[in-house]
Amino acid sequence: MESALRTDISSNNGVGDGGFLAACRERRLWLCSAAERLRCTVVGFAGKLGKIARDDPRRVAHSLKVGLALTLVSVLYYTPLFNGWGETTIWAVITVVMVMEFTVGATLSKGLCRVLGTLAAGLVGVGAHLVADLCGGKGEAILLAVFLFIAASAATFSRFIPEVKERYDYAMAIFILTFSLVTVSSYRDDPEDLIELAHERITTILVGVAICLFTTFFVFPIWAGEDLHELAAGNLDSLAEFLEGMGSECFGENSSCENLEGKAFLQLYKSVLNSKAKEDSLITFAKWEPIHGKFRFRHPWNQYQKLGALCRQCASSMEALASFIITLKKAQYPEANPELYLKIRATCTVMSLDSAKALRELSLTVRTMTGPSPINNDVSKGTKASSDFRAELSEDVALLQVIHVAIVASLLSDIVIQIEGITESTNSLARLARFKNPAERSQSSNVVINIEE
Amino acid sequence: MESALRTDISSNNGVGDGGFLAACRERRLWLCSAAERLRCTVVGFAGKLGKIARDDPRRVAHSLKVGLALTLVSVLYYTPLFNGWGETTIWAVITVVMVMEFTVGATLSKGLCRVLGTLAAGLVGVGAHLVADLCGGKGEAILLAVFLFIAASAATFSRFIPEVKERYDYAMAIFILTFSLVTVSSYRDDPEDLIELAHERITTILVGVAICLFTTFFVFPIWAGEDLHELAAGNLDSLAEFLEGMGSECFGENSSCENLEGKAFLQLYKSVLNSKAKEDSLITFAKWEPIHGKFRFRHPWNQYQKLGALCRQCASSMEALASFIITLKKAQYPEANPELYLKIRATCTVMSLDSAKALRELSLTVRTMTGPSPINNDVSKGTKASSDFRAELSEDVALLQVIHVAIVASLLSDIVIQIEGITESTNSLARLARFKNPAERSQSSNVVINIEE
Numbered sequence: 001m002e003s004a005l006r007t008d009i010s011s012n013n014g015v016g017d018g019g020f021l022a023a024c025r026e027r028r029l030w031l032c033s034a035a036e037r038l039r040c041t042v043v044g045f046a047g048k049l050g051k052i053a054r055d056d057p058r059r060v061a062h063s064l065k066v067g068l069a070l071t072l073v074s075v076l077y078y079t080p081l082f083n084g085w086g087e088t089t090i091w092a093v094i095t096v097v098m099v100m101e102f103t104v105g106a107t108l109s110k111g112l113c114r115v116l117g118t119l120a121a122g123l124v125g126v127g128a129h130l131v132a133d134l135c136g137g138k139g140e141a142i143l144l145a146v147f148l149f150i151a152a153s154a155a156t157f158s159r160f161i162p163e164v165k166e167r168y169d170y171a172m173a174i175f176i177l178t179f180s181l182v183t184v185s186s187y188r189d190d191p192e193d194l195i196e197l198a199h200e201r202i203t204t205i206l207v208g209v210a211i212c213l214f215t216t217f218f219v220f221p222i223w224a225g226e227d228l229h230e231l232a233a234g235n236l237d238s239l240a241e242f243l244e245g246m247g248s249e250c251f252g253e254n255s256s257c258e259n260l261e262g263k264a265f266l267q268l269y270k271s272v273l274n275s276k277a278k279e280d281s282l283i284t285f286a287k288w289e290p291i292h293g294k295f296r297f298r299h300p301w302n303q304y305q306k307l308g309a310l311c312r313q314c315a316s317s318m319e320a321l322a323s324f325i326i327t328l329k330k331a332q333y334p335e336a337n338p339e340l341y342l343k344i345r346a347t348c349t350v351m352s353l354d355s356a357k358a359l360r361e362l363s364l365t366v367r368t369m370t371g372p373s374p375i376n377n378d379v380s381k382g383t384k385a386s387s388d389f390r391a392e393l394s395e396d397v398a399l400l401q402v403i404h405v406a407i408v409a410s411l412l413s414d415i416v417i418q419i420e421g422i423t424e425s426t427n428s429l430a431r432l433a434r435f436k437n438p439a440e441r442s443q444s445s446n447v448v449i450n451i452e453e
Numbered sequence: 454m455e456s457a458l459r460t461d462i463s464s465n466n467g468v469g470d471g472g473f474l475a476a477c478r479e480r481r482l483w484l485c486s487a488a489e490r491l492r493c494t495v496v497g498f499a500g501k502l503g504k505i506a507r508d509d510p511r512r513v514a515h516s517l518k519v520g521l522a523l524t525l526v527s528v529l530y531y532t533p534l535f536n537g538w539g540e541t542t543i544w545a546v547i548t549v550v551m552v553m554e555f556t557v558g559a560t561l562s563k564g565l566c567r568v569l570g571t572l573a574a575g576l577v578g579v580g581a582h583l584v585a586d587l588c589g590g591k592g593e594a595i596l597l598a599v600f601l602f603i604a605a606s607a608a609t610f611s612r613f614i615p616e617v618k619e620r621y622d623y624a625m626a627i628f629i630l631t632f633s634l635v636t637v638s639s640y641r642d643d644p645e646d647l648i649e650l651a652h653e654r655i656t657t658i659l660v661g662v663a664i665c666l667f668t669t670f671f672v673f674p675i676w677a678g679e680d681l682h683e684l685a686a687g688n689l690d691s692l693a694e695f696l697e698g699m700g701s702e703c704f705g706e707n708s709s710c711e712n713l714e715g716k717a718f719l720q721l722y723k724s725v726l727n728s729k730a731k732e733d734s735l736i737t738f739a740k741w742e743p744i745h746g747k748f749r750f751r752h753p754w755n756q757y758q759k760l761g762a763l764c765r766q767c768a769s770s771m772e773a774l775a776s777f778i779i780t781l782k783k784a785q786y787p788e789a790n791p792e793l794y795l796k797i798r799a800t801c802t803v804m805s806l807d808s809a810k811a812l813r814e815l816s817l818t819v820r821t822m823t824g825p826s827p828i829n830n831d832v833s834k835g836t837k838a839s840s841d842f843r844a845e846l847s848e849d850v851a852l853l854q855v856i857h858v859a860i861v862a863s864l865l866s867d868i869v870i871q872i873e874g875i876t877e878s879t880n881s882l883a884r885l886a887r888f889k890n891p892a893e894r895s896q897s898s899n900v901v902i903n904i905e906e
Contacts, residue, residue, distance in 0.1 A: 052613050059613045066629070067606035071598050074637045078594050090634055097630040141531050145524050153520035160505050160512045176523070177550040181543055184527045236875070243868070250861075273769070277730045300885035307878045313776075314871040316726070319766070320773030321864040344858040351865045355872050362879045371888040383873060386866035403859045405797040408703075410860055411774040412804045413839035415696070418767040419808050420836060422689070425760045426815045432753035435824045 061220045062102050069096050069215040073208065088200040095208025100215070103224035104292075105285030107216040110170050111209040112288075117174030118205055122198050124151065125182030129194065148183045152176050166284055224285035225295050231279060232304050233366040235272045235311045240359035242268045242318055243352045250325065251349040266322045269315035279308045294369050323414060347389045354382035514673045515555050522549050522668040526661065541653040548661025553668070556677035557745075558738030560669045563623050564662040565741075570627030571658055575651050577604065578635030582647065601636045605629050619737055677738035678748050684732060685757050686819040688725045688764045693812035695721045695771055696805045703778065704802040719775045722768035732761045747822050776867060800842045807835035 053060050073096050077089045099110045128151075132143040155176045158164050164172060178201075185197065216222075245265025260266060286301045365371070429435075506513050526549050530542045552567055554560045581604075585596040608629045611617050617625060631654075638650065669675075698718025713719060739754045818824070882888075 048614070049610075053610075059610065063606040063610035063613075066609040067602040067604075070605045070629070070633050071602045074598055074601055074633065077637050078598075089637070093633045093637055094630060097626060097633060145527055145531075148527055149520040149524045151520075152523045153516040156519040157502075157506075157512065157516035160516075161501070173550060176519070177547060180523050180527065180546045180550060184530050184542070184546055236879075239872075239875075246865075274729065276727065296887070300882060303878070303882040303885055307875065307882060310871065310875045310878050313772070314868055314875060316769045316772045317776065317864060317868050317871060319769045321861065321868070323766075323770065324860060324864065341854060341858055344862050348858070348862050348865055351862070351869050355869050358872060358876060362876060365879060365883060365888065369883075369886070369888045371883045371890055382869045386869045389862055389866060401794060403863075405794055405801070407777060407860050407863055408774065409797050409801050409804070409842055411770060411777065412699075412801055413842060415767060415770050415774070416804050416808050416835045416839045418763065418770060419692075419811060422692075422760065422763045422767060423811060423815060425756070425763050426689075426818060429753060429756040429760060430818060430822075430824045432756055433822070434749070435818065435822045437824055 058102075058220070058222050062222065065215050065219055066096075066100050068219065069100055069211050072211050072215070076207065076211075088197070088204050091201055091204040092208035092211070095205050096212055099209060099212045103222050103227065103282075103285050103289075104216050105224035105287070105289040107212055109167070109285060109288040111212055113168060113171035114174050114205060115202075115209060116168075117171040118178045118202060120171075121175040121178035122182060122202065125179050126194065126198070128179075128183060144183045148180060151179050155179075221292070223289060223292055223295075224282045225289050225299065225301070226293065228279065228282040228286050228301070228304055229295075229366065231275060231282065232307055232311075233363045235275060235308065236359050236363035236366065238268045238272050239311060239314055239318070240356045240363065241265060243356035243359065246321075247349055247353040247356060251345055251352065261326045266326070269318040269322070272311055272315035273319070275308060276312065279305065320411065320414070324410070343392070344389065347385050350385040351382050351389075354385070358382065511555075511673070511675050515675065518668050518672055519549075519553050521672065522553055522664050525664050525668070529660065529664075541650070541657050544654055544657040545661035545664070548658050549665055552662060552665045556675050556680065556735075556738050556742075557669050558677035558740070558742040560665055562620070562738060562741040564665055566621060566624035567627050567658060568655075568662060569621075570624040571631045571655060573624075574628040574631035575635060575655065578632050579647065579651070581632075581636060597636045601633060604632050608632075674745070676742060676745055676748075677735045678742050678752065678754070679746070681732065681735040681739050681754070681757055682748075682819065684728060684735065685760055685764075686816045688728060688761065689812050689816035689819065691721045691725050692764060692767055692771070693809045693816065694718060696809035696812065699774075700802055700805040700809060704798055704805065714779045719779070722771040722775070725764055725768040726772070728761060729765065732758065773864065773867070777863070796845070797842065800838050803838040804835050804842075807838070811835065 070093070073092050076092070095111075095114060099107060099114055101107045101110055128144065128147040132140045132147065135143055155172050159169055159172045182194070182198070185194065242265055245263065245268070249260060249263060249265065283301050283305055286299075289295075291297050523546070526545050529545070548567060552560060552563045554563055581597065581600045585593045585600065588596055608625050612622055612625045635647070635651070638647065695718055698716065698721070702713060702716060702718065736754050736758055739752075742748075744750050
């Protein structure tokens with residue numbers, strides 16, 4: 001058969017024996033390389049999954065917990081105990097899928113929202129049904145549709161109120177859902193069926209929420225409060241590491257403040273700058289969580305928001321410092337006024353290292369939850385260096401004033417350089433999105449003027 | 454009766470006639486003030502709702518659209534056409550409640566995710582059912598539970614993959630939900646019923662998604678792409694306004710860079726700094742949207758992310774500049790070296806006003822989608838001033854070097870001051886959360902040392 005194939009190929013393409021072998025080799029190579037590519041893709045994907053799991057092993061725990069909770073619900077469904085429920089059991093399944101979240105606080109908040117939303121909508125829905133019943137016939141259907149329109153619009157609008165959005169967004173969604181279901185069903189079923197249905201639905205939802213809460217609380221609980229606490233300590237550590245890097249790489253004995261672009265420590269503030277969204281959601285969820293571990297009743301969760309805001313402001317100043325330092329190229333000019341230079345440099349070393357030490361101490365305070373005592377001394381050391389520096393400069397009034405305007409001018413000229421980047425970026429947006437030609441704009445504005453004339 | 458009450462009160466409390474009148478007056482006052490308080494609360498709440506609506510009238514439109522879509526679904530339910538469907542119609546209602554989002558892109562993405570997730574889970578679920586069917590009896594139930602556990606865990610874990618999380622998070626949730634429902638139902642129903650059920654479910658979900666898409670596309674559509682475009686232009690305007698404020702309030706002829714704390718223009722960069730989360734979600738949704746208005750096929754949505762990142766970096770530098778300027782109190786020292794001072798000041802005026810002009814032009818470019826042409830000249834004016842300033846300074850080598858280290862030291866000493874704020878904030882956290890006494894910590898660490906010894 002191979003020989004037949006050979007003849008076929010050679011007669012078709014006029015390729016000789018050597019060409020056939022080469023084609024075979026090529027095909028084998030292609031198959032090998034395809035297999036290799038596939039292997040690489042699979043290995044790469046597995047590596048990516050492994051990294052996601054290693055980065056936070058609680059992700060694996062959460063996945064298994066969702067599987068466990070759903071299996072528990074389905075086992076309940078199989079048992080004869082719940083045989084009478086029939087179709088409504090699906091509400092327990094839907095509840096588990098929708099309510100199971102990563103942290104205890106999020107699960108608790110969604111579970112409570114689901115129960116509250118269902119209860120409220122059930123009550124309002126039955127009320128609307130009774131009112132509509134008075135009309136009877138076609139009037140009932142029309143009235144129910146009007147009620148549905150009003151309730152759904154009002155509830156949707158209420159989700160734009162910040163307080164509702166923060167804590168009861170899901171409850172409002174469930175309110176709309178349940179109210180719609182009650183109104184739609186109530187048109188066909190008689191009231192007794194409706195109450196039976198409502199009772200079954202609420203019971204199944206309660207069973208679903210109970211299973212979720214059981215799984216979240218008792219199987220490897222993941223607390224939003226702990227994550228938030230860890231985030232605060234981590235932010236303090238990042239800021240400290242930046243200052244330690246400054247102290248050693250920039251003001252160290254054998255180091256100079258140049259060619260620092262690309263250094264890892266100069267990127268550390270970025271994670272702090274981007275921590276706001278995560279922090280906000282963790283605070284919302286932490287407030288729902290009961291006492292656990294080291295967190296007592298009425299733990300001051302809002303305080304983490306204030307601390308986070310201050311850390312981000314500090315990170316912003318670090319960004320300005322980093323972007324200024326990157327542009328420094330001291331080698332361009334010879335050393336002059338070495339005395340003052342060395343003095344300021346020493347001040348900088350004290351400021352950065354002592355501040356870093358203070359931040360490390362603060363992060364330890366947060367991590368161990370042990371009150372701060374030796375911190376104040378350290379900070380005042382850094383503060384003292386800073387105010388000494390200011391005092392010393394202010395002796396030379398002329399120099400001080402020039403330095404102040406020069407700092408403003410230098411920061412402004414940094415902004416000017418950044419705006420060049422913004423301009424380039426906008427230009428490439430204009431090119432990629434094929435914005436109109438400016439000539440057209442001026443023409444069209446001329447047209448407007450002509451019309452006005 | 455009043456007299457009886459009077460006697461009663463006076464006998465009880467021994468309060469005379471005047472006391473009774475005073476009590477009446479007090480009660481009337483209390484009622485009045487309660488009514489007044491209620492009125493104030495209602496008026497305040499109505500005002501708040503009015504403000505939410507006025508801030509973005511599209512919120513009202515969206516609320517009415519949700520009401521409309523749900524009413525449409527319920528009308529479908531009332532019509533004889535869908536009478537045969539019975540219970541499955543609730544899926545159309547659930548779909549509308551869950552899929553209707555504020556923007557077209559978000560609704561489209563959720564609708565597609567819902568359809569995709571349902572289809573995939575339906576196929577996998579029926580396959581799992583066929584495999585489990587081979588075992589029969591108790592084995593089937595156990596196998597189905599095992600399949601459910603594995604599928605739910607795997608799908609939940611996949612939601613941690615960033616690419617999946619960004620675009621297919623909702624599809625994964627729907628996959629888990631549908632797969633659970635199929636497995637749980639398939640234990641009781643025979644296969645033919647199951648396929649009938651799957652068919653009905655998919656049809657109702659398609660009807661629900663169709664109603665959502667009809668309402669979002671044709672009734673007052675709200676485009677994520679337009680919001681994103683507007684956000685980019687607004688960010689450029691905020692940056693420009695900051696620089697215009699600097700130019701007039703700080704370097705203007707009759708103004709001085711002092712006592713600027715609390716000025717509105719110094720807060721403008723904050724909205725830019727906090728725009729990342731909104732921008733990211735708008736970009737995700739804009740990518741789902743079809744061609745509309747001025748946005749063609751393959752509009753470069755990712756470019757907005759780059760532009761946004763540059764704007765936020767610029768805002769960060771502005772924050773550093775603002776926090777430096779607020780601390781300036783020029784009046785503390787007399788003017789010295791007026792020549793250099795005036796020169797730098799003039800440079801600052803040119804830099805800030807020309808950069809502001811360039812930014813305004815860029816924002817106009819984005820808003821009108823008309824290519825940039827006169828921008829480059831303006832920027833180069835600001836850039837020229839900036840490089841002139843640097844060149845002029847570099848002539849005085851000694852001064853330049855001192856200024857450079859002084860800038861670093863000054864930025865660092867800003868950071869030191871911010872760290873004092875962080876320390877205070879951590880201390881109040883420690884106080885409010887009642888952290889342990891430091892003595893306890895040193896005791897416990899001593900214990901560890903003793904054990905190690």
